[in-house]
Amino acid sequence: MRIAGIDIGSRTVKLAVLEDGQLILSRNTMTSYNPLATAQELMGDAVFDVITATGYGRHLIKGHLDCPVISEITAFARGARFFSSDCRSILDIGGQDTKAISLDQEGNLRKFEMNDKCAAGTGRFLEVMATALGFTIEEFSKAGLSAGKAVKINSTCTVFAESEVVSLTAQGAARDEVALGIHKAIVSRSIGLLKKVAVPGEIFFAGGVAYNDCVRVLLEKEMGQPVFVPSDPQIVGAVGAALSSL
Amino acid sequence: MTFNVSDVKPLINDEFTGEPTKRALQYISNQRASGMPVVGLYCGYAPLEVIRAVGAVPAILCAFADKPIPAAEEVLPANLCPLIKSSYGYIITDTCPFFGLSDAVVAETTCDGKKKMFELISSHRPMFVMDLPQLPDEAEARSNWATMISKLKGFLENTFGTSGTSEGIEAEIQATNIKNRLIRRVYEYAEKKPPLLSWQELYELSYLAQVATTEHLLPIFKEIFETIEERDDKGIYYGSPSSPRVLVTGCPVGGDSTKVYRIIEEAGGIVVAMDACSGMKPFLSDIEEKTGDPIGAVAQHYLEIPCSCMTPNTRRLTELDKVIDRFQPDAIVEVVLHACHSYNIEAYKIMTHVKEKHNLPYLKIVTDYSEGDVEQIRTRVEALLESI
Ligand code: SF4
Ligand code: SF4
Numbered sequence: 204m205r206i207a208g209i210d211i212g213s214r215t216v217k218l219a220v221l222e223d224g225q226l227i228l229s230r231n232t233m234t235s236y237n238p239l240a241t242a243q244e245l246m247g248d249a250v251f252d253v254i255t256a257t258g259y260g261r262h263l264i265k266g267h268l269d270c271p272v273i274s275e276i277t278a279f280a281r282g283a284r285f286f287s288s289d290c291r292s293i294l295d296i297g298g299q300d301t302k303a304i305s306l307d308q309e310g311n312l313r314k315f316e317m318n319d320k321c322a323a324g325t326g327r328f329l330e331v332m333a334t335a336l337g338f339t340i341e342e343f344s345k346a347g348l349s350a351g352k353a354v355k356i357n358s359t360c361t362v363f364a365e366s367e368v369v370s371l372t373a374q375g376a377a378r379d380e381v382a383l384g385i386h387k388a389i390v391s392r393s394i395g396l397l398k399k400v401a402v403p404g405e406i407f408f409a410g411g412v413a414y415n416d417c418v419r420v421l422l423e424k425e426m427g428q429p430v431f432v433p434s435d436p437q438i439v440g441a442v443g444a445a446l447s448s449l
Numbered sequence: 450m451t452f453n454v455s456d457v458k459p460l461i462n463d464e465f466t467g468e469p470t471k472r473a474l475q476y477i478s479n480q481r482a483s484g485m486p487v488v489g490l491y492c493g494y495a496p497l498e499v500i501r502a503v504g505a506v507p508a509i510l511c512a513f514a515d516k517p518i519p520a521a522e523e524v525l526p527a528n529l530c531p532l533i534k535s536s537y538g539y540i541i542t543d544t545c546p547f548f549g550l551s552d553a554v555v556a557e558t559t560c561d562g563k564k565k566m567f568e569l570i571s572s573h574r575p576m577f578v579m580d581l582p583q584l585p586d587e588a589e590a591r592s593n594w595a596t597m598i599s600k601l602k603g604f605l606e607n608t609f610g611t612s613g614t615s616e617g618i619e620a621e622i623q624a625t626n627i628k629n630r631l632i633r634r635v636y637e638y639a640e641k642k643p644p645l646l647s648w649q650e651l652y653e654l655s656y657l658a659q660v661a662t663t664e665h666l667l668p669i670f671k672e673i674f675e676t677i678e679e680r681d682d683k684g685i686y687y688g689s690p691s692s693p694r695v696l697v698t699g700c701p702v703g704g705d706s707t708k709v710y711r712i713i714e715e716a717g718g719i720v721v722a723m724d725a726c727s728g729m730k731p732f733l734s735d736i737e738e739k740t741g742d743p744i745g746a747v748a749q750h751y752l753e754i755p756c757s758c759m760t761p762n763t764r765r766l767t768e769l770d771k772v773i774d775r776f777q778p779d780a781i782v783e784v785v786l787h788a789c790h791s792y793n794i795e796a797y798k799i800m801t802h803v804k805e806k807h808n809l810p811y812l813k814i815v816t817d818y819s820e821g822d823v824e825q826i827r828t829r830v831e832a833l834l835e836s837i
Contacts (some may be wrong), residue, residue, distance in 0.1 A: 259824060276832030302823075312836040318817075318830060 208444025210278065211238050214326060216296025218245050219441035226285075229438045236300075241262055255442040259299075273447050275440055276304060276315050282443025283407045284310045284435035292401040294393055294422070295439070296412035298326045303396040304403035314400040318403045323359045324392030326412045331361055332385045335368045336378050340415070343382055349416035350383035355367065359392065385416070390421040397426065409439040411423030450645070450688050450714035458676050459671060460465070460635075461649040461657065467649065469656035470704075470705055474546055475507065476661055479548055482650075485818035488611045489551030489574070491536060492559055493726035493754050494581055496598050496747050497659070498621035500555070502613035503605045510554070513704025514535040515818035525567070530789045531817040533562040540570045542658065548574070553608050555601065556582045559758040560791060562811040565569055579606040583754040586758050586815040593746035619741035622736045624663040632658055632671045632732040638677050639721050640776055642694070643686040645677055648720035650711050652703070655728055688719035693837050695720050696778035698769065698799065700786045705818035709784050709826065716831045722776040724769065725784070730754065733768065757791035765795065766802050773807055779837050780810045782830070787817045810836055 205227075210217040210277070213234060220228035221363060228249055235241045238260040246254075254388075255271050256264045257278035265272050281350040282345035283293045291313075293304040301318040322328055333343035354376045371381050389412075397406070406428050412418055423430045433439065465472035481487050488500045489510045500507050517538025518531060524541070539545035548554075554574045556567040557694045567578060579597045582590035606612050635654060638645040654673075658666060658836055680686070702709060702725055710720050724730055736750040755765035773781075781803045785793045795817065800811045812833040814826055 259828075262827075272831075274828045274835060275832035277835040312832065315832060317830075319824065388512065 204252070205251040206445045206448040207246075207249065207254040208278070208441040208446070208448065209242055209246065209254060209256050209258075209264065210275070210296055210360065210438075210440035210444060211264060212440075213255065213259045213260040213300070215437065216241050216245050216258075216260075217438050217441040218242075218249060219438050219445050220249055220251050220441065221445045226438070226442060229435055229441075231437055234260070234326060234397070241307075243267075250415060253351075253448040255312055255444040255448040257440050275442060276302060276317075277447065278440040278443035279409060280306055280310065280312050280443065281305055281446045282439035282441070283409065285442050286439065287405070287407050287431055287446075289408040290431070291404055292397070292428075293407045293409065294397055295410040296324075296389075296393060296408075296418070297410040299397060301325055301393055301410075303393070303400045305400040305402050313361060313402075316396040318392070318396065318398050319335060322361050323364075324389050328361050328364070328389060329385070329415065329418075331365055332382075332389065334369055335365050336372065336382060338378075338382065344415045344417040346379040346382040347386040348383075348420065350377070350379040352380055353383035353387050354380045356381075356384045356388045358387070365389070380438065386415075386417045386421055390418055390425055392427055401426070401428070404428065407433045410437045411437050450692070450717075450719055452647075452685055452687050453689070454683075454685055458779065459682070460673055460676055460678065461653055462672065465654075469509075469653040469728070472653070473656055473660050476665075476736075477506055477508050477547065486552040486611075487547075487550045487689045489548055489554040491563065492557050493731055493756065494557045494559065494579070494751050495555045496601070496751055498618055498625055498747050499598055499602050499613065499744070501621045501624075501662065502545060502607065502617035503602060504611045504613070505605060505609060505610065506554075508537065508547040508551055509656070509659055510547050510551070511539045511704075512812070513818070514539075515705045515820075517542050517544060518818065521673045525566070530560075530562050530700075530786045530787055530788055531706075532789075533566050535818060536563075537566050537732060540573060549650065551801060553577065555579065559756065559790070561767040564789070567687070575604075575608050577601050579722050581758070582752065583759055584763075590752060591748050593744065595745050598744050598748055610771050610800070615743055616785075616810055619739070620726055622743055622746060623738055626735045626738065628658060629665060629732045629735060631666070634731075635673060635677065636722075636729065638681070638777070639685070642777065643688050643690050643692065644694075644719060644721050645680045646685055646715075647687050648723065651723065651728065652707070652710075655731070656703075682749065687734065688714075692717060692719045692777040693834050694718070694777060695780050695782055696722045696724065696772060696776055697782050699783040699796070700789050700792050702784050703727045706784065706786070706816065706819075708820065708823060709782065709814060709816065709830075712823065712827050712830050713782065713834075716834050718780070718825065719739075721778060722772055724772045726754075726756070730768075733772070743813070757789075759793045761796065761836060766798070769799070770806070773803070773809070778809065780812070780833055782833070783811065783813045785813060785815045 217231040218405045261272040305313045459466040521534040521538030556578045737746045
C-alpha cells in the first residue's frame with residue numbers, strides 16, 4: 204500500500220509517499236495565495252492509496268480530499284522517528300513557526316512548546332534579515348560561520364530587528380558579524396523553547412532552517428547536545444502524516 | 450460538537466437561548482424598573498449576599514469583547530490583560546449596557562492592572578474599592594476582609610438610602626446555598642460520561658445565576674431538571690462516549706475568549722468543566738449558615754476563592770483536585786490571558802500538579818480576545834488531544 208502525507212505549511216507545501224517503509228516520493232513547493240491549488244498541483248500525478256494532511260492549511264484541504272488530518276506536532280513526532288528511530292528531542296524551525304517537542308522512549312508525545320504568533324525566530328525572520336544584509340540564504344549562513352565575533356541584535360520582533368540591522372550596517376558594523384548576531388538571536392529563541400521540553404541525548408533538527416549550518420553549529424554549542432539533521436529536513440512533517448494514514 | 454439527536458430542548462428554554470448577556474440585561478432592567486438600585490461588578494470577590502441584603506441587584510459588567518480594546522489602548526498600554534482593556538474600553542466608549550444601568554460599582558484590589566484601571570473609571574460612577582487581603586490564611590485576613598465588607602455595606606446604604614440587616618444577610622447566605630446546591634445538582638449531569646449538557650449551557654447557567662436571586666431561579670431550575678431528566682431518560686447526551694473530556698482552568702473566559710472552548714470542540718474534545726470565575730468557581734462551595742456573624746461567614750467564604758492574586762494559593766490545587774475527581778477529565782487546558790502574570794506564573798504549579806498527581810496531559814494557552822491566533826491554538830489543542 205502506498206501511504207501519503209501532505210504538509211501544508213505557511214511558506215512551503217510538502218508531499219511524501221511511502222511504500223513498504225521506504226520514502227519513494229518527496230516533493231515540495233512554495234505556498235501561494237491559494238494553498239489549496241498549490242497542494243493539488245503538487246499532488247498532480249502522484250499515486251497513493253491513502254493520504255493524511257497536516258500543517259497550517261490542513262483543514263483547508265480536508266474538505267476537498269475528504270482525508271484525515273493531524274496536527275503538525277503529532278506529524279513531526281511520528282516523522283522524526285522515521286528518520287531516527289530512537290530520537291526523543293525534536294526542534295522544527297519552519298517558515299513561520301518553531302516547535303520543540305519531546306517524546307518518551309516509545310515515541311509518544313511527552314511535551315511540546317511553540318513560538319508565539321509572530322514570526323520572530325523563524326525561517327521568515329532569517330529570510331528578512333538575509334535580504335536586509337544583501338545576502339542569499341546560503342551566503343548568509345556562511346557569513347555567520349566565518350565571523351570571528353557577533354554583533355548583538357537586541358530586537359526580537361522581525362520588523363524592529365530589520366531596522367536595527369539596517370542601522371547597524373549604516374554605522375559600519377561588519378556584515379558577517381551582524382549575520383552571526385542574527386543567527387545567535389534565532390538560536391537563543393529556539394533554545395528558550397527547547398530547554399522547556401528537551402531530554403538529554405541527540406536533538407533531531409527539522410524544518411527548512413535545519414539546512415542552515417550556522418544555526419545547527421550554534422545550536423549544538425549552546426545546548427551541549429549533538430544535533431542531527433536528516434537528509435531532507437523539510438519532509439519530516441509530511442512523512443509523519445503519511446505514517447499516520449496507516 | 451453536538452447532541453446525539455437533533456432538536457434537543459435547550460437547558461434554559463426562553464427567547465434568550467444562546468445569548469446569556471441579553472438574558473441578564475433584561476433581568477436587571479426589570480429589577481431596576483421595579484425600583485431596585487444596580488451594583489456593577491467585575492470580580493468574583495464582590496460579596497453578592499451583602500449587595501442583595503441592601504436591596505440592590507448585582508450586574509456583571511462587560512469585559513469579554515475585543516471590540517472596545519482599540520479605544521482603550523488610546524489610554525492604556527497595549528501590553529495589558531485584555532479583560533482590563535476591554536472593561537475600560539466599554540466604559541469610555543459608553544457601550545456597556547450594564548454599566549449604563551449601574552448606580553454604583555464595587556471594585557477590589559486583586560491585580561495591579563485592575564486596581565489602576567479602577568482609578569481611571571472611578572469618576573464615572575460612585576465606586577467602592579475593597580482592599581482584598583492577599584494572604585488569605587493569615588489570622589488578620591478574615592477580620593480585615595469582614596471590615597471591608599461592613600464598609601461596603603455602609604457605602605451602599607449611604608449611596609442608595611437603604612439599609613441592610615444581619616438577618617437580611619443571613620437570609621441571603623441561605624438563599625445562595627440553596628442556589629449553589631441546585632447548580633451543583635445540574636453539574637452532576639456534566640459529570641456523566643458522556644455529559645448531558647454542553648459548555649454553552651453551563652456557561653449560560655453561571656451567567657444567569659450570578660445576577661438572579663434564588664427565588665427567581667427556582668421555577669427556572671424546576672424546568673431545567675425536567676429537561677435534563679428527560680434527556681437522561683431518552684439517552685440524549687452531548688458529544689460522544691469516546692470524545693476526550695477537557696477541564697478548562699485559569700483566567701475567566703467569556704465572550705470572545707470562548708474561542709478556546711470552540712476550538713477544543715472542533716478538535717473533537719468536550720469541555721466538561723470550567724473551573725474559572727466565569728464558570729463553576731462561584732458555585733462549588735457553601736457559605737456557613739447560622740454563625741451569628743453573617744458578615745464574618747461571608748468574609749470567610751469569599752476569602753476562600755482560589756484566585757491567583759492570592760498567595761500561596763494552595764487552595765487552587767486542592768479545589769482543582771476535587772473538580773478533577775468529579776468531572777474525570779482526560780486533559781487539562783489552562784487559559785491565560787495576555788499579560789496576566791499571576792495566572793501565567795501559577796500555571797507552572799498547575800502543570801506540575803496535574804501531571805504528577807493526576808497523570809493528566811496539560812496545555813497552557815496564552816491568548817487575548819482577537820481571532821488572530823485561532824489556528825495556532827488549534828494546532829496545540831489538536832496535538833494535546835491526539836496525545837491522549
Ligand atoms: S480570577 Fe480573580 S480577579 Fe479575576 S474575577 Fe476571579 S477572583 Fe476576580
Ligand atoms: S485575568 Fe489576570 S490580569 Fe486580567 S484582570 Fe484577571 S487577574 Fe487581572
